[in-house]
Amino acid sequence: MKRFILMFVLLFQLTSCNGQTKTTSKSEPAVGAKSELPKTDAEWQKVLTPEQYEVLREKGTERPFTGVYVDHFEKGHYACAACGNVLFTSDSKFKSDCGWPSFDQAIKGSVKYTQDNSFGMVRTEVTCAKCDGHLGHVFDDGPTETTGKRFCTNSISITFVPEKKQR
Numbered sequence: 001m002k003r004f005i006l007m008f009v010l011l012f013q014l015t016s017c018n019g020q021t022k023t024t025s026k027s028e029p030a031v032g033a034k035s036e037l038p039k040t041d042a043e044w045q046k047v048l049t050p051e052q053y054e055v056l057r058e059k060g061t062e063r064p065f066t067g068v069y070v071d072h073f074e075k076g077h078y079a080c081a082a083c084g085n086v087l088f089t090s091d092s093k094f095k096s097d098c099g100w101p102s103f104d105q106a107i108k109g110s111v112k113y114t115q116d117n118s119f120g121m122v123r124t125e126v127t128c129a130k131c132d133g134h135l136g137h138v139f140d141d142g143p144t145e146t147t148g149k150r151f152c153t154n155s156i157s158i159t160f161v162p163e164k165k166q167r
């Protein structure tokens with residue numbers, strides 16, 4: 001009984017927060033409940049594993065030939081592991097001996113490019129256009145004639161989404 005009263009009080013407080021609603025019908029989704037991206041490092045640390053955090057937020061690099069998608073060639077697409085932004089299709093993936101998942105192009109508008117001068121090299125860093133998560137680097141030594149690019153991408157920064165099977 002005590003618990004019931006407590007719930008009632010909580011419910012009353014919740015509904016009264018909603019302000020001027022005239023009906024007493026079931027509450028609607030709270031304003032601001034829509035999923036928003038984490039903003040601070042602490043918030044990112046809560047939603048990512050330590051390994052993901054190191055690569056996506058601190059621009060780390062997973063060791064070559066250790067990622068789950070190096071030799072993964074199923075039909076589907078690859079989304080940002082941090083925010084779900086769709087980045088690459090399986091059609092753009094090619095077998096590369098560099099040790100990281102490699103794509104010859106990213107989906108238009110899904111990524112951003114920044115010059116990276118770290119480690120005494122001039123490289124082009126690729127980040128997710130939606131959450132700024134670090135994905136990898138893009139190089140001009142890709143094997144396909146269409147783009148000539150190689151998006152050298154950390155497996156840990158992406159999530160594979162299989163193509164839906166036709167009914």
Ligand SMILES: [Zn+2]
Pocket residue numbers: 080081082083084085128129130131132133
């Ligand atoms: Zn993202």
